[in-house]
Amino acid sequence: MTIIHNRSLDDIAETGPTLGGNAVTRAFSGGSIGRLIGMLALIAILGFLTIYPLAMLLYGSLHSTPPGLAGEFNLNGYRAIMTTQNFLVLINTVGISLAKTVPSLTIAVFLAWIIARTDTPFRGTLEVLITLPFFIPPILTAMAWGMLGNPQVGVINLVWRSISGSPDPLVNVYSYGGVVWHMCQYSIPFLFLFTVDAFRAMDPSLEESSRMCGASRWTTFRKITLLLMLPVLTSSFMLSFIRGIESFESPLFFGLPAGIKVITTDIYESINHRATPDYQYATSLSFAIMGLMFLLVIWQWALLRGKSFQTVTGKGFRPNVMELGPWRWVTFGFCVLFFIITVVLPVGQLLLGSFFRFFGFYTYEMLTLEHYRAVFSNSEFWRAVRNTMMLGLLGATATMALGAVVAYVSVRTRWRGRSLIDGMAWLPWMMPGMVLGVGFLWAFAMLPGPIPIYGTVWALLLAYLALGTPVAVRVMTGAYHQLSYDLEECSRVHGASWFQTMWRIMVALAWPAFAVGWVLTFFGIMRELSASILLYSVGSETLAVVLLKLWANGNAEQVSVIGLMMMLLVILFRWVQLRFIKARISKL
Amino acid sequence: MTSNRSMTAAAIRQWSRRCFLTAAGGIAVAAAAWQPVQAQDAEWDKVIGAAKKEGTVVLYTALVGQPSTKKIAEAFTEEYGIAVEVLEARASEIRERVRVEQAAGRFAADVMFTSEGQTRLYDAEDKSIDPLPVTPNSRKIKPQFKLQVPMASVMTIPYGIMVNTGLVKPADEPKSWKDLVDPKWQGKILADDPRAIGAGYLWFFSTYDRIGEDYLKKVAGQKLVFTRDQRESQRRTARGEYSIYMPVILTDMSDLKGLPVKFIIPEEGVGYVLYGNVLLKKAPHPNAAKLYLDFLQGPTAQKIYASLGYGPVIDGVTEGLPADIKAISEAKLYGTSDSRRQNEMLAKAKEIFK
Numbered sequence: 001m002t003i004i005h006n007r008s009l010d011d012i013a014e015t016g017p018t019l020g021g022n023a024v025t026r027a028f029s030g031g032s033i034g035r036l037i038g039m040l041a042l043i044a045i046l047g048f049l050t051i052y053p054l055a056m057l058l059y060g061s062l063h064s065t066p067p068g069l070a071g072e073f074n075l076n077g078y079r080a081i082m083t084t085q086n087f088l089v090l091i092n093t094v095g096i097s098l099a100k101t102v103p104s105l106t107i108a109v110f111l112a113w114i115i116a117r118t119d120t121p122f123r124g125t126l127e128v129l130i131t132l133p134f135f136i137p138p139i140l141t142a143m144a145w146g147m148l149g150n151p152q153v154g155v156i157n158l159v160w161r162s163i164s165g166s167p168d169p170l171v172n173v174y175s176y177g178g179v180v181w182h183m184c185q186y187s188i189p190f191l192f193l194f195t196v197d198a199f200r201a202m203d204p205s206l207e208e209s210s211r212m213c214g215a216s217r218w219t220t221f222r223k224i225t226l227l228l229m230l231p232v233l234t235s236s237f238m239l240s241f242i243r244g245i246e247s248f249e250s251p252l253f254f255g256l257p258a259g260i261k262v263i264t265t266d267i268y269e270s271i272n273h274r275a276t277p278d279y280q281y282a283t284s285l286s287f288a289i290m291g292l293m294f295l296l297v298i299w300q301w302a303l304l305r306g307k308s309f310q311t312v313t314g315k316g317f318r319p320n321v322m323e324l325g326p327w328r329w330v331t332f333g334f335c336v337l338f339f340i341i342t343v344v345l346p347v348g349q350l351l352l353g354s355f356f357r358f359f360g361f362y363t364y365e366m367l368t369l370e371h372y373r374a375v376f377s378n379s380e381f382w383r384a385v386r387n388t389m390m391l392g393l394l395g396a397t398a399t400m401a402l403g404a405v406v407a408y409v410s411v412r413t414r415w416r417g418r419s420l421i422d423g424m425a426w427l428p429w430m431m432p433g434m435v436l437g438v439g440f441l442w443a444f445a446m447l448p449g450p451i452p453i454y455g456t457v458w459a460l461l462l463a464y465l466a467l468g469t470p471v472a473v474r475v476m477t478g479a480y481h482q483l484s485y486d487l488e489e490c491s492r493v494h495g496a497s498w499f500q501t502m503w504r505i506m507v508a509l510a511w512p513a514f515a516v517g518w519v520l521t522f523f524g525i526m527r528e529l530s531a532s533i534l535l536y537s538v539g540s541e542t543l544a545v546v547l548l549k550l551w552a553n554g555n556a557e558q559v560s561v562i563g564l565m566m567m568l569l570v571i572l573f574r575w576v577q578l579r580f581i582k583a584r585i586s587k588l
Numbered sequence: 589m590t591s592n593r594s595m596t597a598a599a600i601r602q603w604s605r606r607c608f609l610t611a612a613g614g615i616a617v618a619a620a621a622w623q624p625v626q627a628q629d630a631e632w633d634k635v636i637g638a639a640k641k642e643g644t645v646v647l648y649t650a651l652v653g654q655p656s657t658k659k660i661a662e663a664f665t666e667e668y669g670i671a672v673e674v675l676e677a678r679a680s681e682i683r684e685r686v687r688v689e690q691a692a693g694r695f696a697a698d699v700m701f702t703s704e705g706q707t708r709l710y711d712a713e714d715k716s717i718d719p720l721p722v723t724p725n726s727r728k729i730k731p732q733f734k735l736q737v738p739m740a741s742v743m744t745i746p747y748g749i750m751v752n753t754g755l756v757k758p759a760d761e762p763k764s765w766k767d768l769v770d771p772k773w774q775g776k777i778l779a780d781d782p783r784a785i786g787a788g789y790l791w792f793f794s795t796y797d798r799i800g801e802d803y804l805k806k807v808a809g810q811k812l813v814f815t816r817d818q819r820e821s822q823r824r825t826a827r828g829e830y831s832i833y834m835p836v837i838l839t840d841m842s843d844l845k846g847l848p849v850k851f852i853i854p855e856e857g858v859g860y861v862l863y864g865n866v867l868l869k870k871a872p873h874p875n876a877a878k879l880y881l882d883f884l885q886g887p888t889a890q891k892i893y894a895s896l897g898y899g900p901v902i903d904g905v906t907e908g909l910p911a912d913i914k915a916i917s918e919a920k921l922y923g924t925s926d927s928r929r930q931n932e933m934l935a936k937a938k939e940i941f942k
Contacts, residue, residue: 066684068691069714143820153828174813256781257813271681273784275930276713358847360827366846440683445688454689455696533681537696538646538673549676553653554819554843 039417042406046424049466053439054427056446060438061283067442077284085287086266093262096176096251097244105237107184108191109226111335115192116199118322120331127196128574130335132343134189135523135570136350140563141185142253143556144346147360149173152200178254183247185342187240193520194239194475197512198232199225199484232478234300239474242293246432263289264432282435290430296428301419304481342405347567350560359556359568371557379550381562382544388526388543391457393466396522400514402465403472408506410473411480412488422473429470436467437530444535455537463531468521475520479513480506515577522573526566594681638875644671644875648686649701650679651734653864656896657701660889667888670876679706686868687714695870698877704862705927707739717866723882725902733901739864740881742889744899746858746919747787747835750822754848755831762832765795765922769806778821778830781814782937785930787859788814791835792925792937794859801940808940825849835859838916839897853915857922860899860923 056067061078065071066543114125133141151169160170172178210220213510228232240536248264257264267285270278300305324331353359375381403425409415410422428436440463444454453459491501507514528546536545545564550558597753639645645664649657653676661672675697677685685705689696700710700717710717720726720738733741751761755776762768768777780788796804813830815821818837825833826847838858839849865884871877883889890900895909897916906917925933 012743066687068688146820146824147827150824150829152830252816257815269784272678273934275927276709277680277684358826358844360822361847441684441688445692445694447692449693454692454694532683536675538675545676549653551653551819553655554822555653555841556820556823 009281009361015073023053034237035415038202039415039421042409042421043417043424045402046406046421048468049462049469050424050427053436053443053466054431056442057435057439058287059285059432060279060442061287061299062280066279067446077280077505078288080281081285081288086263089261089266090289092260093245093264095248096179096183096260096262097241099176100180100244101237102189103157104184104187104240105191105233108188108236109195109233111188111192111338112196113225114331114335116196118324118328118331120328120335122332123335126335126339128571128578129339129343130573131189131193132347132567132570133185134193135567136347136563137527137544137559137566138182138186138249139253139551140350140556141346142182142249142562143359144349145173145178145185146253147176147349148345174254174257174481176255176258176260178258179250179260182254183244185346187244188338188342191236193516194236194478195232197516198229198478198482200512201479205500210293228482231304234303235474235478238296238300239368239471241296242429243290245293247436248432264434267432268434269403271438279438283438286432286435289432290427294423294426294428297423298334347564349585350563354557354560354564356557359560371555371561374555375565376562378546380541381543383539384541384543384546387540391460391464391542392522395461395468395525396518398461399472399520399521400476401463403469403517404506404510404514406473406475407476407480408502411477412483412485412506420476425469425473426507427470428466433467433528433530437532437534439464440466440531441534442502452536457537457540459535460532460542461541463535464521464525464528467528467531468524471520471524472517475513475517476510477540481512483509519570519573519577523566523570561566590595613729623738624762628724631703635875635878639670639873640668642670642873642876645699645873645880646673646674646675646697647699647701647880648675648677648682648868650677650682650703651701651704651836652676652678656892659892660884663888663892664880664883666852667883668879670879672880679703683710683714685900686710686716690714690716690869695868695872697868698871698873699880700868700927701863702739702863702866704735704737704739704741705925705930706936707735707737707866708927710866711737716869718869718871720867721878721881723878723885723923725882729885729901730903733862735862735864739866740885741862741864741901742884742892743864743901744860744862744921746838746860746897746899746916746921747790748838748854748858748916748919749852750825750833750836751850751852752825752828752831752848753850754828756850760812761852762851763852765791766803766856768832768834769803769810771810773810775813775830776831777810777812777816778825778833779812780818780821780835781816782941783814783934784816786816787818787835787837789934789937790859790861790925792941793929793933796933796936798856798923801936804940808942812941814941819909822849838919841897841912841916851916853919854922857920858916860921860924862924 033444060066062073063071063074064074085366114120115127120126146154149157149171151157151174153174154169154171154173156171157169160166164170174183207220207224210224211217215223246264247262248268251260251262251265252268256265263285267282270281270285271581349359352362354371355367356362357368406421406425408417410425431439440459444459444462447453453462483506487505488501491505492498496504508543526543528542529548532542532544533548536542543566547559547562550562601889638792647657648761653816657674657676661674664670664672668839675682679702682700686697687699702710707717710870723740725741729741749762749765758771762770762773775916780786780791782788782792792804815824819840821833822836822844824830826844828848836851838851838853861883866879867874867877867881885901887902887905890902890905894900894917895913897913899917899919899921900906906914909917
């Protein structure tokens with residue numbers, strides 16, 4: 001099915017005209033040898049970043065001992081995971097992930113539509129505010145929600161009891177609902193960030209045509225707006241669903257007291273809670289899950305194949321902003337309510353608690369600035385900030401550059417091997433973080449001696465590059481799906497070089513997605529612990545490692561101070577992105 | 589008279605000879621005994637000299653975030669002028685790092701600070717540690733801390749019971765581990781999960797061995813609520829979610845001063861984990877490593893640990909401490925876990941606490 005009759009890839013010849021210029025230009029601009037070299041280079045980079053660590057893990061799943069120890073090849077790991085108990089845990093895990101992904105996506109799409117396509121007041125400010133929870137370390141929001149929603153003395157339940165007189169609590173976060181709710185805190189802003197720019201890049205003439213043909217608003221929304229966003233929606237659904245399967249903090253914090261088991265807790269126990277860590281079991285289970293997840297990717301490929309989703313064409317357009325009249329205050333109220341529940345309540349707890357000696361004990365004599373003093377005078381913290389900022393800036397930029405190239409090749413060319421690199425870029429997302437971290441350790445440490453990666457900051461950078469690539473590719477894929485081929489061709493016809501075309505068309509028009517992806521990747525790096533803890537070396541501690549140390553030592557208030565500072569950084573980045581870069585890049 | 593004098597003179601000469609012979613013999617024996625000591629001292633001086641030339645010791649520690657690590661590292665640097673580079677990660681992570689580093693021929697670390705149970709795994713499974721050197725201070729530790737595994741014992745982490753003083757009256761406070769089966773605590777106990785390696789499992793192991801399975805089955809009937817976050821659980825109990833939290837790291841008492849909680853040393857004694865240092869194979873700074881091992885068993889480091897409430901492995905370092913810290917530091921050690929029975933006991937814990 002072709003949704004709109006723009007030119008699609010099928011109309012474009014597989015081989016373009018041979019161009020002159022230097023080798024790099026040729027590599028990307030259509031020369032068949034150059035193209036081959038470019039593809040091979042991409043495959044080599046992605047192979048090293050994704051296939052190599054996964055191959056080490058595959059070895060671990062097929063060998064009785066981890067790399068470096070004598071043992072034998074067998075299938076004991078895969079045999080061991082085939083139990084009824086594991087099947088039930090898998091069903092439970094899938095159920096939890098679906099229970100959080102479906103409502104999260106619904107709310108995120110609704111919020112994105114409100115922000116991008118309606119005249120809701122203060123939507124520019126709301127756009128930044130409603131995404132804030134995503135950037136706070138999950139353990140902090142878990143602690144805050146524990147204080148708000150525990151059945152005994154949770155603030156919400158105390159208020160409820162005093163109003164209603166009921167002896168029973170209103171909410172209990174230590175339950176399935178609590179696990180799902182805490183996961184939603186992260187998936188809604190994530191999905192919102194993913195979808196909001198796709199709404200912005202929507203050509204309203206398509207919707208207007210639908211309306212003129214007699215379709216209702218609702219039918220138009222379903223059949224035009226949502227269908228046009230299919231690449232973005234399916235990508236974001238899958239990213240969120242897979243991440244839900246791999247979620248660890250929420251089930252551990254809220255699920256364990258309620259006896260809720262998920263796959264990741266089983267993997268964690270097989271590594272940490274057996275006499276000898278059972279890496280064969282952990283990796284086998286992870287690969288089994290990965291196999292199941294890959295079926296989803298294939299489903300998405302089948303769903304999108306042969307369709308065009310271009311909305312940004314050579315014709316000028318402004319995204320239509322729907323005038324809601326008095327209803328705009330309803331949408332405004334919805335956003336504010338969302339902001340209050342997901343941001344003000346938990347972050348308010350963290351902010352308040354950071355000025356008292358202990359969270360939850362808000363008396364005058366407990367007031368202190370000691371936590372701020374302790375953080376600011378902690379030299380290790382500042383060293384970690386320097387390391388993390390450097391890794392974040394470099395890592396996010398490199399990851400987005402790689403993601404943009406992979407997405408470009410995958411979406412906008414017919415080069416042989418494009419599906420392979422698209423698939424390779426998915427792989428790191430499908431492996432639970434705690435297992436993939438071990439894969440990086442094995443991979444980098446086992447490199448031949450002269451290759452100095454393990455024990456250096458490069459190990460961290462390469463791991464972050466691999467971990468961020470799936471999101472980078474998905475973000476850019478969604479954006480590139482929406483750009484018409486006419487634009488590129490028009491640029492080339494007017495004499496622009498390949499790089500000029502890339503910069504003025506593919507970068508300038510896809511920059512909002514690039515910027516969102518950059519922020520997601522940057523903060524992904526700031527929060528990443530599983531690989532960091534296995535790869536950092538003395539002196540190259542990252543912020544996540546320092547947070548772990550503080551948390552492990554019971555300094556939850558200091559962790560909150562750092563969490564709040566990270567949030568301020570997000571606000572700053574988003575402000576720069578929405579105000580400064582927007583103004584500069586639109587002049588390109 | 590003359591004969592008396594000559595007799596007296598002869599007696600004196602005889603006594604003098606005996607005295608001389610005795611003294612000479614004594615000196616000879618003392619000298620014989622002193623020579624090896626002198627030789628040992630000279631040998632140790634050489635280690636110190638070589639360690640100073642190495643200039644650095646790389647320490648991996650599985651005890652994440654403990655301020656004592658930094659304090660002791662600073663004290664060591666101050667005494668010997670040798671820098672201590674510290675890398676921290678959780679037990680399974682740090683163990684895998686060491687194993688892989690050694691398998692790949694990357695010998696980056698000198699010393700690992702870890703538990704007795706983990707040491708057994710390092711020694712038997714990974715074969716990543718060297719035999720312990722005999723150092724001056726290693727001879728002075730209490731006999732119970734001289735181990736079969738090659739770990740230089742340093743300190744014990746004691747575990748007890750914590751109550752919320754707003755919810756538990758002094759008269760009702762549990763005094764012993766056995767008091768936890770009192771029906772009045774049903775549904776009111778927050779516990780570290782005994783089905784996973786950690787403090788809860790340690791409590792399960794030690795009480796299983798010392799009190800018995802029936803006791804644990806009775807505790808299971810108390811409908812415990814399990815968690816795996818030690819510090820956050822202390823806060824939850826302090827905020828009034830539960831009356832009791834157990835087992836609690838008793839040394840955290842100082843950090844929670846001002847909150848409505850009380851730390852109780854059970855009558856039977858405290859569960860404990862013994863921590864110590866191991867010497868890693870092909871350590872890049874072997875002499876600095878030996879010196880560090882020795883320093884941790886010496887009075888300076890031992891006093892630092894005792895002042896924080898940890899159990900020292902030598903005598904005479906708890907004098908002058910505040911009474912509450914001294915009580916924790918000197919608490920009777922009740923029981924610990926044994927990594928050789930880990931799978932069996934985890935299965936047992938899962939069976940009892942379904």
